[in-house]
Amino acid sequence: MTPSWSALYGLYVREILRTFRNPFVLLVTVVQPFMWLAFFGSSFSDVPAGLLQELFGTSNYIQFLLPGVLSTSMLTVGMFGSMSTIQDKRFGFMKRILITPTSKGTVFVTKALGSATRGLVQFPIMVAAALAFGVRFHVVWWQWGVWVLALMLLATGFCSLFLAITASSTDWQTPGVVSNFITMPLMFSSAALFGSSHFPAWMQAISSVNPITFSALLGRSFVLGTPVDWTYLLYLTIFAGVMLTLGYLVSRRWLKVE
Amino acid sequence: MADSTIVVRNLSKTYGNGERAVHALERVNLAIPSGTVFGLLGPNGAGKTTLIKVLTGITDITEGDAAVAGFDIRRDPMEVKSRIGWVAAEVILDDDFTARENLWLQAKLQRLTDWESRADDLLRYFSLIDRADDRVSHFSTGMRKKLEIALALLHQPSVIFMDEPTIGLDVSTRRMLWGIITAIHKEFGVTVLLTTHYIEEADALCDRIAIIDRGKILAEGTPSELKGRVHADLVQLEVGVPVDPAALSAIPGVQEVRAQGNDWVIRVASSEEFLPRLLATYPAASIRRISVEKPSLETVFLDITGRRLGEDEPIRDVRRFYAQMRRTRQ
Numbered sequence: 001m002t003p004s005w006s007a008l009y010g011l012y013v014r015e016i017l018r019t020f021r022n023p024f025v026l027l028v029t030v031v032q033p034f035m036w037l038a039f040f041g042s043s044f045s046d047v048p049a050g051l052l053q054e055l056f057g058t059s060n061y062i063q064f065l066l067p068g069v070l071s072t073s074m075l076t077v078g079m080f081g082s083m084s085t086i087q088d089k090r091f092g093f094m095k096r097i098l099i100t101p102t103s104k105g106t107v108f109v110t111k112a113l114g115s116a117t118r119g120l121v122q123f124p125i126m127v128a129a130a131l132a133f134g135v136r137f138h139v140v141w142w143q144w145g146v147w148v149l150a151l152m153l154l155a156t157g158f159c160s161l162f163l164a165i166t167a168s169s170t171d172w173q174t175p176g177v178v179s180n181f182i183t184m185p186l187m188f189s190s191a192a193l194f195g196s197s198h199f200p201a202w203m204q205a206i207s208s209v210n211p212i213t214f215s216a217l218l219g220r221s222f223v224l225g226t227p228v229d230w231t232y233l234l235y236l237t238i239f240a241g242v243m244l245t246l247g248y249l250v251s252r253r254w255l256k257v258e
Numbered sequence: 259m260a261d262s263t264i265v266v267r268n269l270s271k272t273y274g275n276g277e278r279a280v281h282a283l284e285r286v287n288l289a290i291p292s293g294t295v296f297g298l299l300g301p302n303g304a305g306k307t308t309l310i311k312v313l314t315g316i317t318d319i320t321e322g323d324a325a326v327a328g329f330d331i332r333r334d335p336m337e338v339k340s341r342i343g344w345v346a347a348e349v350i351l352d353d354d355f356t357a358r359e360n361l362w363l364q365a366k367l368q369r370l371t372d373w374e375s376r377a378d379d380l381l382r383y384f385s386l387i388d389r390a391d392d393r394v395s396h397f398s399t400g401m402r403k404k405l406e407i408a409l410a411l412l413h414q415p416s417v418i419f420m421d422e423p424t425i426g427l428d429v430s431t432r433r434m435l436w437g438i439i440t441a442i443h444k445e446f447g448v449t450v451l452l453t454t455h456y457i458e459e460a461d462a463l464c465d466r467i468a469i470i471d472r473g474k475i476l477a478e479g480t481p482s483e484l485k486g487r488v489h490a491d492l493v494q495l496e497v498g499v500p501v502d503p504a505a506l507s508a509i510p511g512v513q514e515v516r517a518q519g520n521d522w523v524i525r526v527a528s529s530e531e532f533l534p535r536l537l538a539t540y541p542a543a544s545i546r547r548i549s550v551e552k553p554s555l556e557t558v559f560l561d562i563t564g565r566r567l568g569e570d571e572p573i574r575d576v577r578r579f580y581a582q583m584r585r586t587r588q
Contacts, residue, residue: 006369007367010363014352014363091350092350095344095346096346097367099314099315099339099344100368101368102367103336257316257317
């Protein structure tokens, strides 16, 4: 079945507009990055600069933390994509969509890309917040674009994963439960908050295949101006591609209408 | 049938399998002529909504065939979907969008390129043009219903499915909607398949009606043809003394006697002639309640099914009932 570009565009715009027209979502989107950096970022403020340099490769922990927090945020946007899908099922909007010549696969793709885009809204806000906290960026101009692309790939992968897991659910609680189940292990087994070199061997093994690690390390190399390992971008592309394909197939077969 | 917009042949829909199977539709046959308002009349759980779900491609067919607007719903579901409109029982719009944006989204979903002038015409037709750029969350129920019908008409469909369109509406909004349904059918030349469990709604709006119960079509025809099936009056009787059905049947003019709970439903050739004979058999003091109904769609339904439209069957196995409800919603 060929995708309908017209429906794809319409539903994608709907996802974006719904976000920007909800003042509460906007407020949380703006405030949350500041809270992350203020509370978590300040937790090492009294640690001697030399020790920070040794542990994190920089004397400013927020500079180290920022790419990790951005990557972790992309993990949580999947939950919102699932919740938005369940809302459409419960309020009958999914039925309205699928009574038109729009396939379940098209609905899935728009939900995944819409949620991923929504997650990227935090990027400029987080960068502005980091600047306000005194972070200095060593990012070359074109690297900003690559960084956004990497985050988009990560978010697309996680949104697809969430949507695939919750395709047949109509229960409001499911996305939250799934999120609780996978967010913490993925976040703490990644290099998002701390460098993985101090992890035990088994956690290092998990961290080395964790997509959050790829995104965090790629972003960190941009922020700190250290050499870039481009294989991380390749891994993120594979992760997004595999999850998008998997989610598309699952949705075509199992996406519940109501 | 050559000029039928909807043709259904031996269509069955079963949810689940084995002992837990729920037969929502059983060997349904229908041919709905083009340009008519066709009503599916039946109680809750009769299979009306399931039939609409099958015909709109929302759920699969278990057995049989169906074609809408000349396209087989299994082979060409997208062709069918581009030729149908849908009005839900509950109003389903995007509340974050304006009326015009809802029409825009519908145009995108229906892959329309030139839709603006048609949308304006519809907004004008439904007296919504002055509120076109207001968010629909600020609309009254009547306005929301009108907009929903405008969405259904935007791509000039051959058929509009209306699933209990007036359920939960107040009397004045319901009357307004009846006027709209009659008008759009005439002005836009669409075939309307409407489900309802309101007798008066089916009688007022439909050119033809099919009575559906427990997944089966029990009768079909124009309202007059259906009423003509019952060449009798129905007398419903509650008596305070034991009743011998044989004694009731022996009263001249009685065609049939049926027990219905504590009541007796008696089919008689003429209630005017029957009642004096009844009172001669049972003293007036022993009769607690008596009602007479002349032929109507209500009596047609009662005559065919043995119960009134609003009377659901008692739930004997509550766990099984909820399990079936869950499966039916899937």
